[in-house]
Amino acid sequence: MYPPIEPYDQGLLDVGDGNRIHWETCGNPDGKPALVVHGGPGSGCTPGQRRGFDPQRYRVVLFDQRGCGRSTPHAADPATDMGVNTTAHLVADMERLREHLGVDRWLLHGGSWGSTLILAYAQQYPHRVSEIVIPSVTMTRRADIDWLYRGVGRFYPEAWERFRDGVPESERDGDLVAAYARLVAHPDPAVRERATLDWLAWEDAVISAEPNARTGAYGNRPPDAQMAFVRICTHYFSNGAWLEEGALLRDAGRLAGIPGVLVHGRLDMGGPPHTAWELARAWPDAELRIVEDSGHTGSDTMRAHLVEALDRFADR
Secondary structure, three states: OOOOOOOOEEEEEEEEOOEEEEEEEEEOOOOEEEEEOOOOOOOOOOHHHHOOOOOOOEEEEEEOOOOOOOOEOOOOOOOOOHHHOOHHHHHHHHHHHHHHHOOOOEEEEOOEHHHHHHHHHHHHOHHHEEEEEEEOEOOOOHHHHHHHHOHHHHOOHHHHHHHHOOOOHHHOOOOHHHHHHHHOOOOOHHHHHHHHHHHHHHHHHHHOOOOOOOOOOOOOOOHHHHHHHHHHHHHHHOOHHHOOOOHHHHOHHHHOOOOEEEEEEOOOOOOOOHHHHHHHHHOOOEEEEEEOOOOOOOOHHHHHHHHHHHHHHHOO
């Protein structure tokens, strides 16, 4: 990883619907444009995400998606309208940000939920994408969501039972994600807080067996960041991210001509490697690297693969 850097420019972009998204640019103002697309959904961008790029060769753009990080209004506020926070809105925000910054084409980099958003954007605007580098591939299919919040529970039965028991008994055999979405929208702040903590405990449990997992990676976030993360996650996942099931894989051919590097941990319990395998087989110009010592949260080996790919694309 490259040394830490600070932004040379930043601002809030009005994207409509009362939303303003925070953006920042780092590195070389005349360098190759690259956009970092954070995960979650609802995690916000972080300073560490700047460090995969050579600051002499890249103009790195980061932004906080609607409702999280430094964007306004914040999803931790129960009055924030989530009806104007969908995948289509985020794709439109990315395109508006590109126009605002005067970028013609940019490399896209991001993992987990970020990879879903990258694929949705790139399939709609392939002529605006130069390359794609993705760690921890996800496509947010309903089958993937069901695995993450129910299927993988067979490996963590005690933690999953606690997660299941966080919703009313009448809803425990149904859609748990939708049940949690209702709980974090409850008028009682105590109900919202309890549901948020139960959700985060499950997220932490899923990564707990990874070689490089950090204790409390989700649960130790500040309270407002916790609430926004869970509210946005449950909002997106209970709606299948407003994507036709399997559409991103079906339409991967639209990425033809865009070089891609997919780096996925063999030990990723929440998002098994077959997702990355499927995408690599359907995307003509994608290169897949399975990392044996990594799960969803990455490893030094995974970071080395990502930096190598970004260095290789820097002068392309």
